[in-house]
Amino acid sequence: MKLFAHIGTYLLLMRRTFGQPGKHSILYRQVMREIEKVGINSFGIVVIISIFVGAVITIQVNFNIENPLLPTYLVGLTVRDSLLLEFSSTMMALILAGKVGSSIASELGMMRITEQIDALEVMGINSASYLILPKMIAAVIFFPILCLLSIIVGLFGGYLACTLGNTIPPSEYIDGIQYAFQAYYISYALTKTVFYSLIITSVSAYFGYHVKGGAVEVGKASTKAVVQSSILILLANLILTRTILG
Amino acid sequence: MIEVKNLFKSFEGEFVLNDVSARFEPGKCNLIIGRSGSGKTVLLKSIAGLIEVDQGEIWYDDQKFSHLNASSRQAIRKEMGVLFQGAALFDSLTVEENVLFPLDMFTHQNRKEKLDRANFCLERVKVTGSNGMFPAELSGGMKKRVAIARAIALNPKYLLCDEPNSGLDPETGIIIDNLIKELTVEFQMTTIVNSHDMNSVLEIGDKVIFIFRGCKSWEGSREEILKTDNEALNKFVFATNMAKKIKKP
Secondary structure, eight states: OHHHHHHHHHHHHHHHHHSSOOOHHHHHHHHHHHIIIIIGGGHHHHHHHHHHHHHHHHHHHHHHTOOTTSOTHHHHHHHHHHIIIIIIIIIHHHHHIIIIIHHHHHHHHHHHHTTHHHHHHHTTOOHHHHHHHHHHHHHHHHHHHHHHHHHHHHHHHHHHHHHHHOSSOHHHHHHHHHTTOOTHHHHHHHHHHHHHHHHHHHHHHHHHHTOOSSHHHHHHHHHHHHHHHHHHHHHHHHHHHHHHTO | OEEEEEEEEEETTEEEEEEEEEEEOTTSEEEEEOOTTSSHHHHHHHHHTSSOOSEEEEEETTEEGGGOOHHHHHHHHTTEEEEOTTOOOOTTSOHHHHHHHHHHHHOOOOHHHHHHHHHHHHHHTTOOSOTTOOGGGSOHHHHHHHHHHHHHTTOOSEEEEESTTTTSOHHHHHHHHHHHHHHHHHHTOEEEEEEOOHHHHHHHOSEEEEEETTEEEEEEOHHHHTTOOOHHHHHHHTOSHHHHHHHOO
16 A cells, blocks of 8 residues: 555656746756756766676676687676676666765655745745656766766776786777667666666655655655665566566 | 645644644744644645645645645746755755756746846845855855745745744844845745744744644734733743743843
């Protein structure tokens, strides 16, 4: 029963979020602010994690296929497909759920307990739309960019592992990442990322927006936001993969 | 004018407001007083529309607020300024942006006109030279002043204040009270102040309503409060030993 209550409250919140937006100029300004907060500020973590993961996958794949019958360019191909199909969309979304999701939940939670959301409501402002919609729009616009960035940087990380770590010849690696390339994989990754961005922002906003109590509850809401977003990302991954690649 | 008629509100079967009726006149500071947990914050939030009452009517002049749809309520809320207990300034905005906020949302003035209005409001509450500061950099009294400036930015007809001087020293508290009083008279607002501070009652209480266990127990002026024979109100007003000595003669 509690699950249905959560789903119902979440759907009502989403209805308010997409209903009666304020002035377009204010929405635009808010979206720009949120792009900086949820997008640009995540550049660093995406670059660092992707570069290391790209390098590690390269080393691990090379270690596992040390067989004279298997061509070494397969290392590049495996790294590329791992990044495209899973890491840069799903794994990156799980990381962003931790970083962006907890930030959204705690920001809204603090606004709730310090009566800032009430202040918006008594001014006659649709607080859900004013606070949540810009975050969702910013994430839908910017998370796919972060996904593409992760793919590029991850592939570069693999290249660094080849050149600095002497795993395989860099030319073989580059041949591998170009071999049997399917552009469809990129649209698959980006489609998943759009769904994930909606999950992360809306679920985190839901937990933050409905905080009752004090600082302890804000912390709990933040944790719940990350856990629930992560579970829903994994569930969505399964459903989307089955639907798109099925 | 704001009027509430026969308000009932309960939480988990326990009445927090029990048949409360009152009339709040414009140009006057109407004080709601009572012990902590007596129901005065619920009453104020019900009037502001932040809590839905179980039964009863809330009137803003000739409009029955409690029965309006969301868009009509929003129209009234644009005429309402609310000062929250903790000021509720937006953390991510500067002092100036906080006061500009309602102007940006609801007016079509140009940038200069909005800035002029924001600066007028800030000067009116005696906050100058802090336009670029963030709420975290302000003292409690300054926060309350900025919150008042934001509340009056749109020239509201109604001003609702929830414990405006809580957390402030008595001197700053009286300054904030007097500021509310001055603005009420100047702009002929219907002001409702929620308080349990006797200094506020004696300083600005044109009309005082005493809430006791969710019921309106007494109503009168600040002069009458000192002579009342209402036992619960006497316990509340003359709670300290010093106050009891004043009452005795």
